Amino acid sequence: MKNWxxxxxxxxxxxxxxxxxxxxxxxxxxxxxxxxxxxxxTRRMEGVSIWVVPSAQITATNPENNGExxxxxxxxxxxHPTFYELPDELKHM
Amino acid sequence: xNNNLIQYIYGIADNxxxxxxxxxxxxxxxxxxxxxxxxxxxxxxxxGQTRSYFxxxxxxxxxxxxxxxxAFLRLEREYKNVLLVEQPNTDFGYSITRQFLFDVFxxxxxxxxxxxxxxxxxxxxxxxxxxxxxxxxxxxDWIKRLGDGTEESHNRIQTAINDLWIFTxxxxxxxxxxxxxxxxxxxxxxxxxxxNYYKKVSSILEEATLQTPSIEYxxxxxxxxxxxxxxxxxxxxxxxxxxxxxxxxx
Numbered sequence: 414m415k416n417w418x419x420x421x422x423x424x425x426x427x428x429x430x431x432x433x434x435x436x437x438x439x440x441x442x443x444x445x446x447x448x449x450x451x452x453x454x455t456r457r458m459e460g461v462s463i464w465v466v467p468s469a470q471i472t473a474t475n476p477e478n479n480g481e482x483x484x485x486x487x488x489x490x491x492x493h494p495t496f497y498e499l500p501d502e503l504k505h506m
Numbered sequence: 507x508n509n510n511l512i513q514y515i516y517g518i519a520d521n522x523x524x525x526x527x528x529x530x531x532x533x534x535x536x537x538x539x540x541x542x543x544x545x546x547x548x549x550x551x552x553x554g555q556t557r558s559y560f561x562x563x564x565x566x567x568x569x570x571x572x573x574x575x576x577a578f579l580r581l582e583r584e585y586k587n588v589l590l591v592e593q594p595n596t597d598f599g600y601s602i603t604r605q606f607l608f609d610v611f612x613x614x615x616x617x618x619x620x621x622x623x624x625x626x627x628x629x630x631x632x633x634x635x636x637x638x639x640x641x642x643x644x645x646x647d648w649i650k651r652l653g654d655g656t657e658e659s660h661n662r663i664q665t666a667i668n669d670l671w672i673f674t675x676x677x678x679x680x681x682x683x684x685x686x687x688x689x690x691x692x693x694x695x696x697x698x699x700x701x702n703y704y705k706k707v708s709s710i711l712e713e714a715t716l717q718t719p720s721i722e723y724x725x726x727x728x729x730x731x732x733x734x735x736x737x738x739x740x741x742x743x744x745x746x747x748x749x750x751x752x753x754x755x756x
Binding site for chain 2: 438440441444445449452453
């Protein structure tokens, strides 16, 4: 079991919302990863749908490059759509 | 009739209580954090079902009985669980095999109990069945993984199956309470579940590349309250708090 690969778990809390990353776990294959995710992450009615993805399949940004990757966006407030009036009916923006 | 009903409910609920207690022993000791949580989830499902049954028994008994007195204050001979569920967690293979051999039976029992004329029992069965469907899926999956896994996992799960097989026949023995409750349209005739049980178990074992044991000698006694040497130790731990601090609550 020490050699089981790592999986990332994504859970949708209710229909209409998106899946959100909620953690990771070990499992020998996708079926076991789903069952483990059910037991570890949905014991308190957290979800209606589960996705699992092998962690090795995720390509991530390198924290060492955070400067050039993220900082250029920090002083560009005009990119936020905060200058628009949002209708009250619009949820989850 | 009331006493037969109470004895009948013990025959069902004590299986869930003792198996739940056995699985609870694994809390913090599972082979991995994921299987640890899965097994204790199953334990909590079973104890939750036990509570429903025992609340009903306490109501039938009256005289100040409650679910705790029913669960904790009986003597060993008064527990009517089958021998299978009290067998120890020798290793993960034994825990999974015990679970699998019980789950297949439990599911078939609840499917029939849903049709009981006793509305309370039918309702508990209906509520429990989704949990037990998952238990069956979980334990069957592990039987297949271990059976069709490595040479070591195959040999160890086969050993567990051979050792626990002698406790399967008792699942289908009829007690006096069973007979009385079947006559009332309340109880399930477990003898009718036997053929399908062995068929289903064998087909999963076959899929797992495991041998179905051909053992002709079976153990029995739990349903009459005559338990194996393990039962006293389980009850000592289970009853400790209520025996040491009578009537204590959280």
